[in-house]
Amino acid sequence: MDNVPNDERVMLSALQHYAFCPRQCALIHVEQVWSENAHTAKGHQNHERAHAGGSEERGDVKILRGLQLLSRRHGLWGVADVVELHGERPLPVEYKSGKAKPRLADEIQLCAQAMCLEEMFTCTIPQGFIYHAASHKRREVAFTPALREEVLNARDGVLALMRTRVLPGPAADERCQLCSLIDECEPFAPRDFPRGFDPFSTALEE
Structure with a gap:
């Protein structure tokens, strides 16, 4: 997928949203729907500080x-919160307001x-870090071949959404509990849920 046209390049944040x-x-x-809640507002504050620029x-x-x-090769673009230059090697650091999530979106x-x-730097980057503001700690993430494949799968999924413009069905599970778009999404509108179904039976970690 080399040299992807500008209008088909996928935002990095869209990958996170799709994987979630x-x-x-x-x-x-x-x-183009967006709504704030306490969790997204805190996340925006953290990102605004990180995106202030400078070195x-x-x-x-x-x-x-x-x-x-x-990345022209992979058709990706966006803004890094923080990039640490260790000599000639860059390491990305992503800031998150909450704790580690059970899914691989981050x-x-x-x-x-x-x-x-x-x-951009013509190098190989084996790992990066996610900084969790809630714990004031960061954890290492290894960029394995499997995780890289997940990136490309998410990219292809986002492109399919942009091309078809078809709204997928709701997850209607524990992910919805902290989602700021729950009112717009209406994941628990009357549908054929199993008898006794409780979407919040499993607590979602921040």
């Missing part, structure tokens, strides 16, 4: 904020950043 919930992705990136040096590490990212977004950086 394809319907959420379509609502945001196809139908600084801490010892041998140079820190870049708000770096524009692009890891896919981070890996996609690395794939852009690899093309």
Whole structure:
């Protein structure tokens, strides 16, 4: 998928939305629907600070904020929260307001950043970090072949949504509990749910 046309390049944030919930992705990136809640507002505050731009040096590490990212080969673009330059090698750091989620949505977004950086810096990036503001800790994410494949699968899924403009069905599960688009999505409108179905029976980790 080399040299993807500009109008078919996928935003890095769309990959995260798609991996979390394809319907959420379509609502945001196809139908241009957005709504805030406490969790998204906190996330935006963290990203605004990270995207303020500029750079600084801490010892041998140079820190870049708000770096524009692009991969013509993979058809991806976006903005990195933080990129640490360890010598000539860049390492992406993604900021998240909550705890680690059970799904790979955040890891896919981070890996996609690395794939852009690899093309921009002509290098190989084996791992990056996700910083969780809730715990003030960061964890390492290895960019395995399997995770890289998940990035491309998510990219293809987003492209399919953009081309068909068909809204997928709702997840109608524990993911909906903290989703800011729950009112717009209406995941629990009357449907053929099993008798005794409880969508919030499994608590969603932040």
